[in-house]
Amino acid sequence: xxxQTVYVYSQHTLxxxxxxxxxxxxxxxxxxxxxFKDNATDHLIExxxxxxxxxxxxxxxxxxxxxxxxxxxxxxxxxxxxKAGQFTESMQSQYERDYYVTTSTGENDASSKFNIERGxxxxxxxxxxxxxxxxxxxxxGVSSFYSNWGRAYLKQKNANDVIEISYTPNKIPQxxxxxxxSVSFGYKLSKRIFLNIEPLISSHKxxxxxxxxxxxxxxxxxxxxxxxxxxxxxxxxxxxxxVVVLK
Amino acid sequence: xxxxxxLLVLLFPFLADLVVSCCNCLGTVIHHYTNKTIxxxxxxxxxQAPQIxxxxxxxxxxYGIRIKLTREKTALIDKPMIVFGxxxxxxxxxxxxxxxxxxxxxxxxxxxxxxxxxxxxxxxNSDVSGYFKVYVPYSFYTFDDYVKNTSASLFYxxxxxxxxxxxxxxxxxxxxxxxxxxxxxxxxxxxLEQDTPTIDFI
Numbered sequence: 001x002x003x004q005t006v007y008v009y010s011q012h013t014l015x016x017x018x019x020x021x022x023x024x025x026x027x028x029x030x031x032x033x034x035x036f037k038d039n040a041t042d043h044l045i046e047x048x049x050x051x052x053x054x055x056x057x058x059x060x061x062x063x064x065x066x067x068x069x070x071x072x073x074x075x076x077x078x079x080x081x082x083k084a085g086q087f088t089e090s091m092q093s094q095y096e097r098d099y100y101v102t103t104s105t106g107e108n109d110a111s112s113k114f115n116i117e118r119g120x121x122x123x124x125x126x127x128x129x130x131x132x133x134x135x136x137x138x139x140x141g142v143s144s145f146y147s148n149w150g151r152a153y154l155k156q157k158n159a160n161d162v163i164e165i166s167y168t169p170n171k172i173p174q175x176x177x178x179x180x181x182s183v184s185f186g187y188k189l190s191k192r193i194f195l196n197i198e199p200l201i202s203s204h205k206x207x208x209x210x211x212x213x214x215x216x217x218x219x220x221x222x223x224x225x226x227x228x229x230x231x232x233x234x235x236x237x238x239x240x241x242x243v244v245v246l247k
Numbered sequence: 248x249x250x251x252x253x254l255l256v257l258l259f260p261f262l263a264d265l266v267v268s269c270c271n272c273l274g275t276v277i278h279h280y281t282n283k284t285i286x287x288x289x290x291x292x293x294x295q296a297p298q299i300x301x302x303x304x305x306x307x308x309x310y311g312i313r314i315k316l317t318r319e320k321t322a323l324i325d326k327p328m329i330v331f332g333x334x335x336x337x338x339x340x341x342x343x344x345x346x347x348x349x350x351x352x353x354x355x356x357x358x359x360x361x362x363x364x365x366x367x368x369x370x371x372n373s374d375v376s377g378y379f380k381v382y383v384p385y386s387f388y389t390f391d392d393y394v395k396n397t398s399a400s401l402f403y404x405x406x407x408x409x410x411x412x413x414x415x416x417x418x419x420x421x422x423x424x425x426x427x428x429x430x431x432x433x434x435x436x437x438x439l440e441q442d443t444p445t446i447d448f449i
Contacts, residue, residue, distance in 0.1 A: 100294070100295040102385075153384075153385045155295055155296075155385075157293065157294075158293040158306045158308060158309050159292075159293075159306070159308040159309050160292050160308060160309055160310075160311065160382070160414040160415065160416055161308075161416075162385050162387075164385065217385055217386065217387055218380065218387050218416050
């Protein structure tokens with residue numbers, strides 16, 4: 001009878017006992033739909049096709065099966081100096097046949113270490129056994145990253161003419177509405193420590209545009225073009241880490 | 248009362264920084280200078296930046312003239328100008344440079360005269376200033392704009408000698424030998440002038 005009581009407790013009472021959980025993990029992120037345009041402006045955006053982020057999560061379960069949570073992610077793209085170098089290489093490959101190319105960008109080595117940031121508000125459905133758990137989640141939030149200005153002076157070979165090409169983003173930094181769905185699952189090492197893996201798929205609306213202004217510096221005549229980036233960017237990520245049950 | 252004391256203690260580092268930031272600036276010594284001479288050279292701007300050339304020929308679309316303008320200090324020195332209250336701005340100290348150089352005479356015009364037939368409209372001894380522009384990387388100025396907008400007040404002795412690059416923005420249709428006379432007209436009525444070496448436009 002006593003043994004049966006212990007069995008009932010471990011199978012039915014131990015799961016779903018937690019209210020507050022805090023988790024930390026490493027997140028590997030990759031784009032599914034191509035966001036970049038193979039344009040020089042790609043190198044002005046502090047965002048990469050794939051990157052690693054640090055993730056902090058806090059969850060509160062107000063019901064046996066239902067909870068809410070907040071996920072914060074911070075990562076860094078290719079270093080600003082590398083990005084500036086890539087912008088220069090891109091401009092040179094386009095124009096160096098006829099022009100000497102001199103570039104400058106708004107990318108600053110002294111800027112924040114974390115230039116990609118994400119924040120989600122989650123609704124969580126909880127399924128647990130004594131040793132395993134699985135939490136499907138639906139999230140809405142914001143993805144943020146910097147998009148810098150860029151400029152190139154093109155001095156024509158064997159001539160006095162100089163052309164300026166400037167690229168100006170519609171705003172700096174950029175915050176984008178993001179929706180995501182994920183499944184967090186793992187193994188309970190103890191009553192308070194869980195190992196966790198979480199694949200996630202997300203989509204953020206970009207609306208990012210660059211204005212390209214080409215100016216003949218002698219005549220001061222300018223031509224403007226708009227470079228628009230894809231409106232919906234689909235990406236996947238997987239994170240792995242530890243969840244601590246606080247209460 | 249205790250609150251005020253705590254506030255004073257908390258603000259003390261800031262106030263101390265503010266007091267230290269107040270500048271103990273020395274007075275600025277005002278010197279005077281006069282525009283003295285010019286020396287002109289042919290420029291070849293076919294590369295990344297204009298270079299003086301002694302070559303016999305140059306691409307006509309990449310031709311220019313460099314004016315080396317020499318200015319000299321005169322004996323006149325004004326008493327140091329002490330500026331009070333020149334202190335903390337954003338809690339940093341900005342003093343004026345210790346010297347300032349003011350012109351006794353200033354540039355009123357720059358002219359380029361062609362000594363050969365430039366085109367059918369501009370024969371020898373015509374003013375072709377409109378075909379040139381002053382180039383300061385990466386900006387172009389008409390001669391009038393350059394003269395009007397360039398400050399003649401200097402703060403460093405090294406700035407007394409300057410180079411002015413004139414780039415030919417409208418080359419002639421034909422090739423051949425060309426020579427130009429550069430004139431700088433000063434406010435005291437003097438005109439500094441010199442001729443470029445002859446060069447073939449190709």
